[in-house]
Amino acid sequence: MISSPFGMRGDEMHLGVDIMFRRRTPSDLAERFPRSTPNGSKMHFMPDAIPALAMSDGVVRFAGNTPRGWTVILDHPAGVTSYWTHLSALLLPEVKRGAYGPTVVAGQPLGLIGYDPKDPARLKHLHLELWPGGRRSRAFDPASWLTGLPVQVDPLAAMPATPPQPRVA
Numbered sequence: 001m002i003s004s005p006f007g008m009r010g011d012e013m014h015l016g017v018d019i020m021f022r023r024r025t026p027s028d029l030a031e032r033f034p035r036s037t038p039n040g041s042k043m044h045f046m047p048d049a050i051p052a053l054a055m056s057d058g059v060v061r062f063a064g065n066t067p068r069g070w071t072v073i074l075d076h077p078a079g080v081t082s083y084w085t086h087l088s089a090l091l092l093p094e095v096k097r098g099a100y101g102p103t104v105v106a107g108q109p110l111g112l113i114g115y116d117p118k119d120p121a122r123l124k125h126l127h128l129e130l131w132p133g134g135r136r137s138r139a140f141d142p143a144s145w146l147t148g149l150p151v152q153v154d155p156l157a158a159m160p161a162t163p164p165q166p167r168v169a
């Protein structure tokens with residue numbers, strides 16, 4: 001679920017959405033991830049080592065480390081580029097800027113969801129942006145695209161049968 005929406009956040013523009021699991025009540029699973037820890041906020045939670053999965057087929061345009069954590073940029077056939085960051089580890093080979101990397105398929109693990117290194121609270125979440133024509137200056141709200149995707153309410157069900165092995169951490 002979207003834990004922080006696209007748009008102005010204080011005096012900063014949030015160019016994407018933050019994604020976490022939403023707490024359900026009663027839910028003993030959510031209680032394993034207390035609020036005010038890296039694994040939980042008041043309304044949302046994020047266990048360790050949950051993979052971020054490609055939302056559709058694409059080509060890797062960048063996969064590497066940045067000041068915001070490990071980051072993946074994918075070009076999709078629909079003419080939209082997706083940007084995934086705050087990853088704690090990469091599940092793809094590194095792809096430098098300017099290179100055009102391997103293809104990925106929908107559902108393929110890209111990296112493990114971590115936190116923004118600039119966030120003192122270290123709250124784990126996925127940050128996702130969508131850029132039409134590959135231009136970040138034109139980033140739009142991904143919310144309407146995400147509503148068409150299946151919702152995973154149980155984080156353990158989001159884990160592949162075989163835990164993904166980080167290529168780079």
Ligand SMILES: [Zn+2]
Pocket residue numbers: 004014016017018126127128
């Ligand atoms: Zn964000």
